[in-house]
Amino acid sequence: MWKFAGIRTLHAIPVLIGVTFVVFGSLQLVPGDIANTLLSMFYTEERGEALRAQLGLDKPLLVQYGIWVWNLLHGDLGQSMMLRQPVAEVLLDKIGNSLILTGASLLIVIPVSFLLGTTAARRFRTATDRSIVFFAMLLASLPVFWLGIVLLYLLGVNIKWFPMSGMYNMANPGGFPDLIHHLVLPAVTTAATSVAIVTRVTRGALIDTLGQPYILSARARGLSDFRVTYRHGVRNVMPTFANMCGLQIGYLFGGSIFTEIIFNWPGIGLLLYNAILQRDVPMVQGCILAIAVVFVLANLLADIIVYGLDVRRR
Amino acid sequence: MRPAAMPAATAATVAPAAKPARARSTFYFVWRALISDRFALLGTVIVGGFILTAIFAPWIAPYGPDDADPALRLQGMGTEGHIFGLDNHGRDVLSRLIYGTRLSLIAGLAPVLLGGIIAVPLGLIAAYYERFGHLIMRVMDVLFAFPMVLLAIMLAFFLGPGLENLVIALVVVLVPYNTRVVYVQALAERELGYVEAARAAASSDLRIMFGEMLPHVVAASVVYSMTIVGTIIVTAAGLSFLGLGVQPPTAEWGIMTSEGRTVLHIAPHASTLPGIAIFLLVIGFNLVGDALRDALDPRTRLVRVKLARGEQTSPEAEPDPVPRVPV
Numbered sequence: 344m345w346k347f348a349g350i351r352t353l354h355a356i357p358v359l360i361g362v363t364f365v366v367f368g369s370l371q372l373v374p375g376d377i378a379n380t381l382l383s384m385f386y387t388e389e390r391g392e393a394l395r396a397q398l399g400l401d402k403p404l405l406v407q408y409g410i411w412v413w414n415l416l417h418g419d420l421g422q423s424m425m426l427r428q429p430v431a432e433v434l435l436d437k438i439g440n441s442l443i444l445t446g447a448s449l450l451i452v453i454p455v456s457f458l459l460g461t462t463a464a465r466r467f468r469t470a471t472d473r474s475i476v477f478f479a480m481l482l483a484s485l486p487v488f489w490l491g492i493v494l495l496y497l498l499g500v501n502i503k504w505f506p507m508s509g510m511y512n513m514a515n516p517g518g519f520p521d522l523i524h525h526l527v528l529p530a531v532t533t534a535a536t537s538v539a540i541v542t543r544v545t546r547g548a549l550i551d552t553l554g555q556p557y558i559l560s561a562r563a564r565g566l567s568d569f570r571v572t573y574r575h576g577v578r579n580v581m582p583t584f585a586n587m588c589g590l591q592i593g594y595l596f597g598g599s600i601f602t603e604i605i606f607n608w609p610g611i612g613l614l615l616y617n618a619i620l621q622r623d624v625p626m627v628q629g630c631i632l633a634i635a636v637v638f639v640l641a642n643l644l645a646d647i648i649v650y651g652l653d654v655r656r657r
Numbered sequence: 658m659r660p661a662a663m664p665a666a667t668a669a670t671v672a673p674a675a676k677p678a679r680a681r682s683t684f685y686f687v688w689r690a691l692i693s694d695r696f697a698l699l700g701t702v703i704v705g706g707f708i709l710t711a712i713f714a715p716w717i718a719p720y721g722p723d724d725a726d727p728a729l730r731l732q733g734m735g736t737e738g739h740i741f742g743l744d745n746h747g748r749d750v751l752s753r754l755i756y757g758t759r760l761s762l763i764a765g766l767a768p769v770l771l772g773g774i775i776a777v778p779l780g781l782i783a784a785y786y787e788r789f790g791h792l793i794m795r796v797m798d799v800l801f802a803f804p805m806v807l808l809a810i811m812l813a814f815f816l817g818p819g820l821e822n823l824v825i826a827l828v829v830v831l832v833p834y835n836t837r838v839v840y841v842q843a844l845a846e847r848e849l850g851y852v853e854a855a856r857a858a859a860s861s862d863l864r865i866m867f868g869e870m871l872p873h874v875v876a877a878s879v880v881y882s883m884t885i886v887g888t889i890i891v892t893a894a895g896l897s898f899l900g901l902g903v904q905p906p907t908a909e910w911g912i913m914t915s916e917g918r919t920v921l922h923i924a925p926h927a928s929t930l931p932g933i934a935i936f937l938l939v940i941g942f943n944l945v946g947d948a949l950r951d952a953l954d955p956r957t958r959l960v961r962v963k964l965a966r967g968e969q970t971s972p973e974a975e976p977d978p979v980p981r982v983p984v
Binding site for chain 2: 357358359361362364365366369370372373374477480481483484485486487488489490492493495496500593594596597598600601604605615616619620627631634635638639
């Protein structure tokens with residue numbers, strides 16, 4: 344287990360280095376004078392000079408990259424142009440809020456998709472199965488930003504069950520219950536696509552498993568359908584299920600950008616959106632780097648946990 | 658004890674009775690898949706309807722996409738002469754939706770097409786030359802380290818606004834996934850007899866790759882491409898929603914949603930209707946994609962034939978549920 348964890352971690356390192364290359368190199372995509380184009384209508388002589396100095400644009404490319412990585416390793420991601428604060432500081436401030444949202448969405452994804460996936464597989468080729476598959480297809484086709492707006496309008500504006508925006512009630516902050524109250528709609532919105540994906544995969548894996556001889560032998564021994572499915576079948580599907588859920592952590596984290604905008608959730612997604620609107624280059628790069636790193640680490644963690652769960656591979 | 662092998666004479670008398678299986682073209686299976694299943698038919702009708710709408714937009718739309726009647730701004734659905742109401746500039750929502758179909762179809766189909774054109778040769782070459790393949794796949798691993806939407810956002814931001822840049826960004830996002838599909842398929846093909854035969858016949862590498870292997874890997878790429886169109890349409894609309902890609906005042910569904918969001922309280926139709934259009938179009942493509950996947954996958958083809966005859970099939974023969982790449 345530890346050996347596997349070690350090797351898997353070593354594999355993640357070149358990927359992380361590659362990620363820094365991509366995030367840094369993306370700046371070279373900008374056509375024309377980088378400072379001028381990026382700032383466009385926000386361009387002033389002063390801001391342009393500041394950006395050029397900060398990005399070190401007068402130096403050769405590799406030197407620029409070296410400096411950038413060196414600063415990165417020292418926790419320095421540059422200075423935000425819109426907030427006039429260090430990017431790293433702002434990111435650290437907001438990343439927790441995004442993780443809360445991701446965690447809450449995951450708490451929805453895991454039980455819902457488990458229930459839907461296993462039920463569909465148990466009732467393979469029945470009306471129940473087909474409706475679950477169709478429902479998953481609908482969920483997978485939903486534009487997240489639209490779902491957010493509809494939920495907001497129906498449950499926030501029309502029937503005032505849930506608050507419209509933010510994490511806490513500004514006038515009257517109510518601690519944990521207040522947070523949960525604010526969390527429901529954004530978490531449901533973020534979870535929708537992932538529920539569809541995990542349901543589909545779980546169903547497929549369980550259908551495969553239920554076709555195997557040992558399941559037939561369990562049935563022949565007269566075990567109940569419930570017992571056969573959940574004690575014998577599901578056990579072999581667990582690694583796949585856990586792996587899919589682990590993958591979703593990264594997607595939920597990255598996908599929450601639309602949710603955060605619509606529900607005004609003060610996380611990295613909203614920060615990225617504002618940085619894009621304000622053309623705050625260091626902030627955009629910082630947000631993207633942060634999300635990508637969380638994505639890689641989440642996948643790493645998921646792989647190791649799945650390995651631990653899978654008895655056959657020990 | 659097994660029965661002794663049949664003498665040659667018996668085999669000859671049996672032969673005429675067995676009719677040779679009629680070879681069916683791929684198009685036959687595709688066509689059958691699209692019209693045989695209720696859901697697939699629904700998808701075909703939806704996609705076909707949107708394509709016709711896009712082509713004949715100027716004839717169908719009651720107003721131009723930018724014609725504004727400020728006096729009626731934000732009037733709701735069912736306003737006289739404007740079934741779907743008007744937006745915050747007094748433009749007819751229905752007309753803008755109709756014109757927006759064009760952009761969503763382009764933004765969905767162009768990257769998939771271009772991505773396929775790049776991914777198929779790339780995947781083939783990567784599978785054929787092992788060392789080059791490893792290198793390519795390591796590069797792809799880095800791109801897989803970004804959630805799809807995030808990579809698209811980053812590229813669209815740095816490339817700047819505009820439809821071409823949007824398409825470029827989506828192509829770059831799509832190529833790794835499509836290449837991997839081709840690569841995996843080509844790796845399996847490379848081990849098969851016909852490739853070895855071609856090599857024994859001293860065919861050049863290029864000929865083996867593009868003359869022999871290409872037809873076998875294209876289907877996988879096409880199937881993958883069709884299942885991903887919906888995701889790409891949502892992503893493209895999402896980028897315009899964020900203010901990247903296509904810019905206002907263009908009639909584009911993501912932009913309409915974003916502009917309508919500011920007036921959600923008083924005019925919910927302005928932001929929700931474009932979303933419904935995206936939703937419908939994506940459902941259409943997803944249904945068509947699923948049907949094509951079933952039609953072009955030989956294993957599923959067999960299952961369908963058996964199911965149609967009412968024979969038992971083993972669950973293992975069911976198609977793998979291809980996980981859609983999440984946004």
